[in-house]
Amino acid sequence: xxxxxxxLEHFTQFTDEERKALASLSDLPVMVSPRQDIIREGxxxxxxxxxxxxxxxxxxxxxxxxxxxxxxFLAGDICDLRVFVLKRMDHxxxxxxxxxxxxxxxxxxxxxxxxxPRIMRALWxxxxxxxxxSREWLLSMGQRTAxxxxxxxxxxxxxxxxxxxxxxxxxxxxxxxxxxxxxxxxLSVVHVNRVxxxxxxxxxxxxxxxxxxxxxxxGLEEFALFDPLYLHMDEDKAMITTTQPITARAG
Amino acid sequence: xxxxxxxLEHFTQFTDEERKALASLSDLPVMVSPRQDIIREGxxxxxxxxxxxxxxxxxxxxxxxxxxxxxxFLAGDICDLRVFVLKRMDHxxxxxxxxxxxxxxxxxxxxxxxxxPRIMRALWxxxxxxxxxSREWLLSMGQRTAxxxxxxxxxxxxxxxxxxxxxxxxxxxxxxxxxxxxxxxxLSVVHVNRVxxxxxxxxxxxxxxxxxxxxxxxGLEEFALFDPLYLHMDEDKAMITTTQPITARAG
DNA sequence: CGCCCACTTGATTAATATCAAATACTGTGG
DNA sequence: CCACAGTATTTGATATTAATCAAGTGGGCG
Numbered sequence: 211x212x213x214x215x216x217x218l219e220h221f222t223q224f225t226d227e228e229r230k231a232l233a234s235l236s237d238l239p240v241m242v243s244p245r246q247d248i249i250r251e252g253x254x255x256x257x258x259x260x261x262x263x264x265x266x267x268x269x270x271x272x273x274x275x276x277x278x279x280x281x282x283f284l285a286g287d288i289c290d291l292r293v294f295v296l297k298r299m300d301h302x303x304x305x306x307x308x309x310x311x312x313x314x315x316x317x318x319x320x321x322x323x324x325x326x327p328r329i330m331r332a333l334w335x336x337x338x339x340x341x342x343x344s345r346e347w348l349l350s351m352g353q354r355t356a357x358x359x360x361x362x363x364x365x366x367x368x369x370x371x372x373x374x375x376x377x378x379x380x381x382x383x384x385x386x387x388x389x390x391x392x393x394x395x396x397l398s399v400v401h402v403n404r405v406x407x408x409x410x411x412x413x414x415x416x417x418x419x420x421x422x423x424x425x426x427x428x429g430l431e432e433f434a435l436f437d438p439l440y441l442h443m444d445e446d447k448a449m450i451t452t453t454q455p456i457t458a459r460a461g
Numbered sequence: 462x463x464x465x466x467x468x469l470e471h472f473t474q475f476t477d478e479e480r481k482a483l484a485s486l487s488d489l490p491v492m493v494s495p496r497q498d499i500i501r502e503g504x505x506x507x508x509x510x511x512x513x514x515x516x517x518x519x520x521x522x523x524x525x526x527x528x529x530x531x532x533x534f535l536a537g538d539i540c541d542l543r544v545f546v547l548k549r550m551d552h553x554x555x556x557x558x559x560x561x562x563x564x565x566x567x568x569x570x571x572x573x574x575x576x577x578p579r580i581m582r583a584l585w586x587x588x589x590x591x592x593x594x595s596r597e598w599l600l601s602m603g604q605r606t607a608x609x610x611x612x613x614x615x616x617x618x619x620x621x622x623x624x625x626x627x628x629x630x631x632x633x634x635x636x637x638x639x640x641x642x643x644x645x646x647x648l649s650v651v652h653v654n655r656v657x658x659x660x661x662x663x664x665x666x667x668x669x670x671x672x673x674x675x676x677x678x679x680g681l682e683e684f685a686l687f688d689p690l691y692l693h694m695d696e697d698k699a700m701i702t703t704t705q706p707i708t709a710r711a712g
Numbered sequence: 713c714g715c716c717c718a719c720t721t722g723a724t725t726a727a728t729a730t731c732a733a734a735t736a737c738t739g740t741g742g
Numbered sequence: 743c744c745a746c747a748g749t750a751t752t753t754g755a756t757a758t759t760a761a762t763c764a765a766g767t768g769g770g771c772g
Contacts, residue, residue: 651719
């Protein structure tokens with residue numbers, strides 16, 4: 211739960227009470243092994259999943275098997291906050307690495323967001339950031355070259371990991387395979403391999419399948435045309451917290 | 462406003478009062494000429510835009526000018542319902558064709574969704590469908606071939622237009638240029654041209670820059686691996702309307 | 713008419729996929 | 743600890759897809 215609070219506090223400042231409320235949101239974590247689905251396309255989920263540790267992905271497949279990863283979930287990320295409105299999932303969520311998740315029921319979410327408008331707003335912010343990331347991916351897929359795209363992905367993961375204190379010395383644990391990167395970037399595995407070599411040769415990154423190191427963070431960002439604005443972090447926190455909460459009637 | 466109600470009633474059934482409330486949401490429409498921005502990246506918008514007529518796009522650009530279209534707005538679509546949480550727009554919205562928009566203020570939206578939970582739920586549904594479309598685009602960009610991608614785009618526009626009664630005899634007005642299609646699909650203009658020829662040769666579509674005709678809708682959908690499920694239309698309307706609204710306390 | 717666009721066509725090049733094989737790594741059973 | 747199987751990564755060669763470059767064609771419109 212720590213990671214969630216750490217993440218949301220990039221957007222707002224909580225009171226102790228709010229922090230306690232967030233911490234009591236869910237039950238004990240459940241472990242999910244790599245490649246196992248957490249929610250499957252067609253399901254009608256009854257709760258929301260909070261990633262406590264590890265990497266999960268959102269993905270979607272074509273009827274002939276081609277598969278595309280749509281986004282990454284890191285510790286502190288919540289999958290599909292507003293899923294209750296739609297009847298059926300139109301995509302799946304799976305563990306990419308060993309993952310610890312906590313399930314939060316719809317009623318729990320409702321109760322807490324009703325009571326604490328600031329939490330509601332923070333959760334909305336998290337959702338909007340996720341959508342923004344998805345737009346940036348679309349831009350990547352359509353306009354960035356293979357190498358830029360991969361570099362941009364690494365920048366994103368690095369930044370997001372940093373927000374939840376998962377980075378140390380320009381290193382972040384990223385235990386994934388080149389096929390995963392292929393499904394993320396829409397490239398073939400062979401090409402992913404060659405792009406990685408290119409990024410290494412440029413002295414921008416080191417990546418051994420377990421740990422990603424940004425050898426030259428600024429160089430990488432420049433190369434990837436990375437602009438962290440789309441992550442909406444630390445966007446004038448003061449201004450936002452003094453704003454009237456959207457649903458001020460509760461509490 | 463008609464189109465909005467028509468669209469939302471694919472999800473729920475409104476009372477007369479709710480319909481009236483929706484109809485009174487905004488002031489008179491404003492015309493925007495083609496290629497003109499409606500909201501620009503970096504702006505802090507104070508209202509929400511309802512497209513009354515024409516096509517608008519969401520787009521995003523790299524610092525070196527490469528531009529990607531992220532989505533289409535048709536009549537009845539609302540741009541960025543939850544934009545108030547974030548300080549700055551991370552992308553732009555522009556008219557693609559001549560467009561009529563109505564601006565709806567934040568307070569108007571809040572007042573009406575507070576009072577009519579069913580409307581709130583319906584607007585949420587619309588937002589979630591938009592996100593789903595964005596995910597499907599990511600799948601298209603990553604996994605579909607150029608021709609499949611273009612075909613899929615046409616299927617989507619066709620279906621969405623149909624929901625707001627904009628289709629007649631397998632024809633839909635689609636006044637856009639091949640450069641627009643290029644920025645949508647991430648292809649070069651020349652290649653777009655060749656892909657269009659291919660789709661025409663296959664007898665799937667006719668497209669003259671003004672009107673799109675689906676000569677063989679089923680064939681096109683099969684070719685594009687199109688599955689309308691992601692549009693979440695007519696998803697067991699009965700079930701949803703008998704469900705307890707999420708924020709039942711208002712009213 | 714003549715100019716400006718958009719569209720089209722052809723030729724060439726660059727990016728990326730595919731195919732095939734070799735190498736490295738990981739975990740397991742003996 | 744080793745042998746081995748299975749999987750992941752790397753390399754090389756070739757094919758395909760799509761971009762770029764360059765030069766038409768064609769339509770609308772002042």
